[in-house]
Amino acid sequence: MTDRQSYSIIEAEAGFRLPKDHHEYVTAEITQRCRDNLKAVAGVHQALEAISLAKCVASSSDVEKLRVTLKITSLYDYFAPHVFSASQVARGKPAPDLFLFAAEKMNTPADRCVVIEDSVVGIQAAVAAGMMVIGFIGGSHCPPCHAEKLMEAGAIRIFSHMTALPRVLGGL
Incomplete structure (x- = not known):
């Protein structure tokens, strides 16, 4: 939203x-x-360095807030110019619009996309877009029962440490 x-x-x-x-x-x-x-999630820089796939951000945050937070955490250069916001589409998450928009801009069919999500509505949006989605529960905002909620929403796997992301992606 x-x-x-x-x-x-x-x-x-x-x-x-x-x-x-x-x-x-x-x-x-x-x-x-x-x-x-604000600090980047532990291990995210190493994980992004190890992943050779095309990457983007598709967030409910507005474009300026995304730019600022990604720069503060030194993550902007991993994704730019592929930073997409719900403000660029008609409907935000849980609608699939944002993920479909990102896939189109990345010239990638939706069924070839993998989404990393930490929210139930984000997972619902990715599933509605026909994308594979992996749940991340390592954020400080994730309560103990969060993994179950993400799985119920449609995540195919769950991980809690960003350093595991390259291995998780390699196992798909």
């Missing part, structure tokens, strides 16, 4: 309108906190 879509839900459920500058304020606050605290 895009930030703007989530704001609409918040407004509807809370019964009030957010200030007009809310998005800009939140974006600036998130950017500053990312600059101060």
Whole structure:
């Protein structure tokens, strides 16, 4: 879901309108906190170096937030210019639009794509797009029962350490 879509839900459920500058304020606050605290998941640089397949990012975050966070974590150069946002399609995850858009831009048939996802709605989107999806549970935001939820959503495998990703992909 895009930030703007989530704001609409918040407004509807809370019964009030957010200030007009809310998005800009939140974006600036998130950017500053990312600059101060954001770190790449352990082992991700090594994993990306070891994977020779074409790579992209297809995220619900807006394009600018993606650019900033990928640069802060020194991941941008692994993916650029193949960084895609839900703001570029009609419907965000769990709809398949974003993944299908990314596959088209990467000139790769959907059934030849492998998606690495850490969210249930992301896995649902990848499955709906006809893509193979592997669940990642190594993020600090993943609760103990997260693996089961990702498998129920359609992940074909689960891994918890980024250093295992090249081996997981090699086993497909």
